[in-house]
Amino acid sequence: MAGEKILVIDDDTNILEVIRMRLKSWGYYVTVATDGREAKAALSTTSFHLAIVDLRLSEEDGIELMEEIIRFHPDLPIIILTAHGSIESAVEAMRKGAYSYITKPFNNEDLSFHIENALEKQYVAREVHHLRSQLGEKNGFQQIIGKEKQMERVLEQVSRIAKTECNVSLYGECGTGKEFIARVIHFNSNRSQGPFIIANLRAIPTESQEEELFGCVRGIRANAQGSKEGLISQADNGTIFLDEIGNTSPSFQIKLLRALQEGVIKPVGSAKTIKVDVRFIFASAIDLEKAVNNGTFQRDLFYKIHVAPVCLPPLRERKDDIPLLAAYFLKRFCDVLKKDIIGFTPAAIQRMVIYDWPGNVSELERKVEHAVIIANKNVIATEDLFAGTNAIKNTFNSYKDAKERFEREYLENLLKVSKGNVSTAAKMANRYRADIYKLIKKYHMDPEYYKDPLVPPRDVSNFRRYGRGA
Structure with a gap:
């Protein structure tokens, strides 16, 4: 990342x-x-991308200086310089916010490695901030993001993926915001000036999907007046978002695989192919790996589209976001409907937090809109949100769901504490490594992610490829 600005602080002029x-x-x-x-004088006049601070300054404590810098510049990564005898202090500095440390004397390779990694971290943080500020409330960004760490990780992945040309697969339940994330990727990509086409494959009859996506020539359909351009052709030089990709026929999947591999499509009834330059983003609410094993989804197509998977968490796993999102929707609908409602009752907030939200963010949005419409006071009560619903029944999960949620959270905490080392995680859990790998595969987690949270998760469909020695 040549051209970045770096501040170096050391009292040794040599x-x-x-x-x-x-x-x-x-x-x-x-x-x-x-x-x-x-x-501090330099920091007040220049926006730096990285600071390198000596731990032992003659007139002041390097850690205290580092903490002061972080307090005013929280997104600025800091590398600590230290002697071999002060490594314990350097580790303490990392606990207090330093990105990494280098021991003196250092060589060019070590210095370059630490700088490049720190700048990459700063770049991702900058991109995430850019996404937030660029989209803002006018584009409904708050509808999806909130402040939970899970969604922050999604943004970090999106910031890395957007500028590439790779295929993207978005996984998540209905209502988690897959279409919105697809828009974010497109409008922050090099194709942002091109078209963004949406194809909801669940809404298109299976027998019509090939014609709708690939087009058809005159006379192929009864009552057709002429040839029809497919949605993929309409997305040329842009992006097409194929929602519910699992809801497609084998013949459609074969044609789609060819389009991905060769960059060409063949309209139904035509002997000629059409070259297209399109980026594909896919979404699915079902487990495509299971669909492959069941024989309902092409294995080669799965590997072709499963290049950059992004998993959107359900709202029930983002409890802290629920009051924030509800307040956002309340303000928006009050502005639209010209109503003066100041908030929710404590009981309403409590019910929203314990409710399971099977429809996720979309369901929360609709419930708040309905509540604003029917409310006759200046606060939203529980009955305004959940009148006529089986909300109480939904406040409890089935035994299976509760068990799986516990397993998922337990595994995630194990991997966090063990920093992705599966052997260590197995010892901590008093289980065999094979048991841990089984859970890892079941919940599609990637141990490497917990070694470096900025690394996008890999395909974890077959851990035997890289499980040994983890």
Whole structure:
């Protein structure tokens, strides 16, 4: 990432000069400071992408300076410089927010490695902030994101994926926001000026899907007046979002695989192919891997579309977001309907939090809209939200659902604490490694993700390929 701005703070002028020369030779813009006063002056006038701070400054504590910098510049990654005898202090600095540390004397490879990784982290954080500020409330971004860590991770993945040309698969229950995330990817990609076409395959009869997507020539259909351009052709130089991809026939899947492999489509009834330049984003509410094993989904197509999987969590796993999203919807519908409602009763908020939300964010949006319409007071009560529904029945999960939720959360915590080391996780759980791998595969988790949270999860459909030695 040549061209990034780096601040280096060290009271040893010889080391400062060595680092400055190395970084400049790698194409970075470098500012140096010998103490906190000079560093803070530089930070007040320049937006840096990275800071390198010596742990042992003669006039002040490097950790205290680091903490002050983080307090005012929370997105700025900091690399600590330390001697071998101060590694324990460097580890303490990382607990307090440092990105990493380098021991003196360091070589070019170590320095370059740490800098590139830290800048990558800063780039992702910048992209996530860009997505939030660019979309903002006017595009309904708050409808989906909230503040839960799970959705923050989704944004981190999206920021990495958007600028690439790879196929994307979005997984999640109905109402979790798959179409919205597809729009985010398109409008932050290099194809943002091209068309964005939506094809809800569940809404298209199976026998008509090939004609709708690939087009057809004159005379192929009864009552047809002429040839018809398919939705894929309409998305040329842009993006097509194929929702509910699992709801397709084997013949459709074969034609789609060819389109993905060769970049060509053949309209129904035509002997000629049409070249297309389209990015595909897929969505599914069903487990496509199970569909492959059941013989209802083409295995080759699954591997072709499962390049960059993004999993959207259900709303019941984002309890802290529910009051935030409800407040957002309340304000929006009050503005539209010209009603003066100031909030929800505590009982209404409690019921929303314990409710299971089978329809996810979409269901929450509709319930708040309905409540705003029927409410006759300046606060929304429980009966305004859940009148005439079986909400109480839905506040409890089935035994199977509760067990699976516990397993999923337990496994996630194991992998977090063990930093993705499956052997360590198995020892902590007092289980065999094979048991842990079985759960990992069941819940589509990737141990590598917990070693580096910014690495997009891989395909975990067959852990035998890389399970050994994890």
